[in-house]
Structures are given as structure tokens and as C-alpha cells.
Amino acid sequence: MINKICNLARNAGAAIMSIYYSNELVDISYKLDKSPVTSADKIADKVIKDGLYTIAPNIAILSEESVKNIQYVKNLSTYWLIDPLDGTKEFLKKNGEFTVNISLIEHGIPILGVIYAPYFNILYFAFKKQAWKISPSGYKKKISVVQSNIPRFIVSRSHPNKKLYDFINKTENKKYTIKKLGSSLKFCYIAEGKAQYYPRFGTTYIWDTAAGHAIVTAAGGSVLTYHEKMNLNYCLLSRKSLKNPDFIVSS
The missing domain is CATH 3.40.190.80 (D-Maltodextrin-Binding Protein; domain 2)
Structure with a gap:
């Protein structure tokens, strides 16, 4: 399943980049907390939800773009938690520092995580207590934290x-x-x-x-x-x- 989720994140990233490179004006609205929402957020949200419903139809989804269904998800021990476009401000600033975030929560713990940075074409994912990075060339390597005397x-x-x-x-x-x-x-x-x-x-x-x-x-x-x-x-x-x-x- 992790490979399917990684591919799904890439698909959402491709949808985001089609808007990022478009010459058309980006549709922007604002939430109650004054954070921006764009058409890219909404399109990526739909791509991810459609994909997750196909991959795991019995697992509920909670997304930044659809928190209204919180009452349905609240009583479940397992659910998908997604941010279809994390870093909308960076997306609007055109600095490339935005990501697609998909996670699977089980009993309050994120047991699976996928982060895709579409501008840089770099993908990170974790499952079964191992973390990996896939470079733009497709090279996959296991990653781990590093200590430093000059943090x-x-x-x-x-x-x-x-x-x-x-x-x-x-x-x-x-x-x-x-x-x-x-x-x-x-x-x-x-x-x-x-x-x-x-x-x-x-x-x-x-x-x-x-x-x-x-x-x-x-x-x-x-x-x-x-x-x-x-x-x-x-x-x-x-x-x-x-x-x-x-x-x-x-x-």
C-alpha cells in the first residue's frame, strides 16, 4: 500500500504544479484564521481523496480542506489525515517550499507518513518504523537522524x-x-x-x-x-x- 500512497502523493503534486506553472491567476480565498486556500489546495485534495477511496475504501479521511466531517471521524481509531498542500504561502510566493502530506493514524499514532515536495521532485516516506527518501533521479535511500556538535x-x-x-x-x-x-x-x-x-x-x-x-x-x-x-x-x-x-x- 505504501507504494500506492507515494504514487498518489506524486499525482497530487503534479496537479499542484500544473497550477504553479500556469499563466492564469490563482484563485485565492481565506479561512476564518486568515490562512489562504487556493485552487491548487482544492484540486490536490480531490486527487488524494479519490485515490484513497480506491486504495482503502473502508478507512475514513480527515483533510484540512474538509474538517466538517470531524464528527464522523472522531470516534474512529484509524483514519487518513491529509494536508493536500502544506505551505500555501510558499506556493504563492513561488519559492517551491510546499509539500503534499498524507498520513495514516492508528490509535492516535501516525504509523505511515508520505511527504512529497513536487517543485523539487523529492519524496519522503515512512512505514513499519523505517524512513526513506527518493531523490529526483529515483534513487531510494534509507534515512536517519544525525547528531552534531554544531546543531x-x-x-x-x-x-x-x-x-x-x-x-x-x-x-x-x-x-x-x-x-x-x-x-x-x-x-x-x-x-x-x-x-x-x-x-x-x-x-x-x-x-x-x-x-x-x-x-x-x-x-x-x-x-x-x-x-x-x-x-x-x-x-x-x-x-x-x-x-x-x-x-x-x-x-
């Missing part, structure tokens, strides 16, 4: 804040580097050893993190809440909100 912090390109930099400045290791990056590619950088820490303070939702969470943990890293130092939990019955608490991703 690299990955921070959100579009959502920086004072609390984030206060946290970084308090790190025990006074030598470090910082890289700004968009979308769930930040998780992937941790998973493949290009960075060691991704602190996130501010609003994120479960569909923003689930696929990356699966890939990082399969690669040997962790995704822990900032205050309680517990794994992010995707069990809908035990959550008061679809928003995540502050968290730290680390190698």
Missing part, C-alpha cells in the same frame, strides 16, 4: 516569533546555525540529518504535523510537546482542538 535549527520561514528565538538563544550549545524553511520540509530535514532541532511556537494543526511526525520518529527522532514532553497525539476523542500545542522536533 542546526530549522525555523518556519513564514511564522517566526520572539519565543522561538528566545528558545534558540538559551540552548546549551552556544555554537549553532539557523535555516529558514517552509512547510513540512522542516521535519524532513531533521529526519535525513540535515538539521537537529525544529522548535515550533504558534498555531499548527494536526494535518500540518502527522506525516512529518511519522517520518521523523521512523528515522530515530522525536516530536514532543514543549511543556509536557509528550508525543503529539492524534486521537481525536482525547483532543479539545485540532490545533497542536507548542512542540519540539529533535534528532
Whole structure:
């Protein structure tokens, strides 16, 4: 099944890129939280849902673009959690740092994760506690986290804040580097050893993190809440909100 999901992510990515390279104006609307939604989000959402219904018709789907069916999914122990276009702001900025995210949740834990970056044609996936990367040339390699004496912090390109930099400045290791990056590619950088820490303070939702969470943990890293130092939990019955608490991703 993992190969089918990877192909599905590529198909959604192709649909996104057809709009990315189009000369036509992108249709943009805004949600209540003022986050943008484009025609690319909606088309990718449809591609993924149609594909998942074919691959696993008995598993319910929760998508960023269709949270209204939360009551149906809430009581289920297994469900698909997808973000058809993670990094819409980066998509609109034309910097390529956006992804397709597909994850499978079982008893509150992401057991499968696929992240595809269509602009770069790079695919990451995790299943059965192993994480992999497929390069643009098609080369597939197993990935794992890497420690460093001079750690690299990955921070959100579009959502920086004072609390984030206060946290970084308090790190025990006074030598470090910082890289700004968009979308769930930040998780992937941790998973493949290009960075060691991704602190996130501010609003994120479960569909923003689930696929990356699966890939990082399969690669040997962790995704822990900032205050309680517990794994992010995707069990809908035990959550008061679809928003995540502050968290730290680390190698």
C-alpha cells in the first residue's frame, strides 16, 4: 500500500504544479484564521481523496480542506489525515517550499507518513518504523537522524516569533546555525540529518504535523510537546482542538 500512497502523493503534486506553472491567476480565498486556500489546495485534495477511496475504501479521511466531517471521524481509531498542500504561502510566493502530506493514524499514532515536495521532485516516506527518501533521479535511500556538535535549527520561514528565538538563544550549545524553511520540509530535514532541532511556537494543526511526525520518529527522532514532553497525539476523542500545542522536533 505504501507504494500506492507515494504514487498518489506524486499525482497530487503534479496537479499542484500544473497550477504553479500556469499563466492564469490563482484563485485565492481565506479561512476564518486568515490562512489562504487556493485552487491548487482544492484540486490536490480531490486527487488524494479519490485515490484513497480506491486504495482503502473502508478507512475514513480527515483533510484540512474538509474538517466538517470531524464528527464522523472522531470516534474512529484509524483514519487518513491529509494536508493536500502544506505551505500555501510558499506556493504563492513561488519559492517551491510546499509539500503534499498524507498520513495514516492508528490509535492516535501516525504509523505511515508520505511527504512529497513536487517543485523539487523529492519524496519522503515512512512505514513499519523505517524512513526513506527518493531523490529526483529515483534513487531510494534509507534515512536517519544525525547528531552534531554544531546543531542546526530549522525555523518556519513564514511564522517566526520572539519565543522561538528566545528558545534558540538559551540552548546549551552556544555554537549553532539557523535555516529558514517552509512547510513540512522542516521535519524532513531533521529526519535525513540535515538539521537537529525544529522548535515550533504558534498555531499548527494536526494535518500540518502527522506525516512529518511519522517520518521523523521512523528515522530515530522525536516530536514532543514543549511543556509536557509528550508525543503529539492524534486521537481525536482525547483532543479539545485540532490545533497542536507548542512542540519540539529533535534528532
